[in-house]
Amino acid sequence: MINPFAPIGRGVLSTLAEIGRFSAFVGRALAASVTPPLFFGQLLRQVMQIGYFSLPVVGVTAVFIGAALALNIYVGGARFNAEQFVPNIVVLGITRELGPVLAGLMLAGRVSAGIAAEIGTMRVTEQIDAMTTLSTDPFKYLVAPRVLAATLTLPVLVLVADIIGVMGGYLVAVNSLDFNGAAYLRNTFDFMEPQDVVLGLVKAAVFGFIIATVGCYQGYRSNGGALGVGRAATNAVVVAIVLILMVNYLITAFFVE
C-alpha cells in the first residue's frame, strides 16, 4: 500500500537536513569572517565587484521606483485631498522598505548567482580542493571576503539608493505634479526620522550577508559539472530572494514593536 504521507515526510526531512547543513555553513563562514588572517586584497576585490559595480543597477532601480511611487501616492492621496503628503510618504517608503528590498533583490540576482557560479566552477574543477592542499583555507580566501564585502557594502548601496529614490520622486513631483522644489525637500527632511534610515541600513546589512552566504553555500556544495553549476546559480537566486523577503518582514515587525 502506498502511504500518501511518505513523500511529505521525506520532503520535510530533507528540508530540515538542508537547513542544518546551511546553518553549519553559515557558522563556519561567520567564524572565518571574524578571525584572522584576513585576505585584504580579496576583500577589496569583492568590495569593487559586489559594491561598486552594482551602483548602476541599484541607481537605475531606485530612480524609477521613486518616480513611480510619487505618482501613485499623488493619485491615491488625491482621493482624500492629501496630495501634499507625497514627499513624506515617498521618503518613508524608500528608506524603510523599497530601498533595501529592491537593492537586496537586484543583488540577489546579480551577486548571489555570480558567486554561486564562480565558486561552483571552482568546486567542480577541483580548484577548491587544490586550495586546501596549498595550505589555504577556502573559507578564509573565498567565503570570508565575499561575506564581509556584501555585508559592508550593501548598506552603502542602500544609502545611495535612498538618495536617488527620493530624487526620483522629487523630479516627478516638481516637473509634472507642480510641487514647489524647496517645499518638497523641506517636507522630506522634516518628516523623515533617523530610525527610518537606520532600519533600512540594518536590513541592507542582513540582506548582504544572506546574498553572500547563500551564493557561497550553493557554489560550495555544487556537483555534477556545468549542469550542477547552473543549478547552483539558479538555486542561489531563488533561495536568496525568498530569505530576503522573509527576513525583511521579520526585521520590520521587530522594529515596529
Next chain:
Amino acid sequence: MTAKLELKAIKKKLRGRQVLDGVDVDVNQGRSLVIIGGSGQGKSVTLKCALGLMRPDSGQVLVDGADVTKMPEEIRARVMRKFGMLFQGGALFDSLSVWENIAFRLINADHVNRTEARERAIEAMRKVRLAPEFADVRPIELSGGMQKRAGLARAIIAKPDILFFDEPTTGLDPITADAINDLIVEMVKELGCAAVSITHDMPSARKIADEIAMLHNGKIVWRGPTAMLDTSGNAMVDQFVAGRADGPIQAVV
C-alpha cells in the same frame, strides 16, 4: 623504519556504495608508489582520503607514524603542509596568472613577499621546463601539457615530503606524457620525497613506479616491485596489464 605515509584499513562509503573496503598501503621516503585500477574503483577517493580532502569512515592515515585523522584541525593543517598534489585536470586557479598560481601557497600560506615569490615561481617553471614568458598569462591560455607542467611546478614549489599525482598523463599525447613522466621521476629524485600516483596508463606506471599496487573492489589485491608486474601471478593484474576485456574483472560500461 616507519613509512612516510601509511593508509591502514581505510573504509569509505559513498552514496550507499562501499567504495573503499579496507585499503592498506604504505610508501617510504624516497620511494614512488603507483596505484593502478579500473575506472570507478576508488583510486581518486583513496587519494582524497590520504590528502584529508575526504574523511574516511574508519581506518588510519599515518604520516611519519602519526594518525592525521585523529589530530585537531590546526595540527593536521601543519602536517598537510608537507604535501604537494598534482590534480588530474590541473585545477589551476583561472582568476590568477600562471606565476601567481605556482606561487599561491608561498604568497597566501607562507607569507613570502611577492617579489621573492615571483622569482621562486619562475625558478620552479624553469625546473618543469615551462618558459618564463608564460609567467604572466592566464592558465586558460596554456595547452594541456603546459597546464600539467604548471600544476607540477605548483605542487613542488614548497619542497613537499610527499607528492601526490592524480592521473598525471591522462589526456596527453604519448610524447608529452612521456616528458611529464620524466619530469615526475626527476622531481621525486631531486626532492627525495615519497610519491603516490594513481593512473591507468601502464607505460606511465612502469616508468614512474618503484612499486605498484592494484586497487580492485575497494581493496589492494596485489602489490609488488615494478619489475614483478609481468610475473605477478595475479589474474586480475595480468588482465589489467594486458588490457583484456575478458577475465576475472568485468568491465562496467
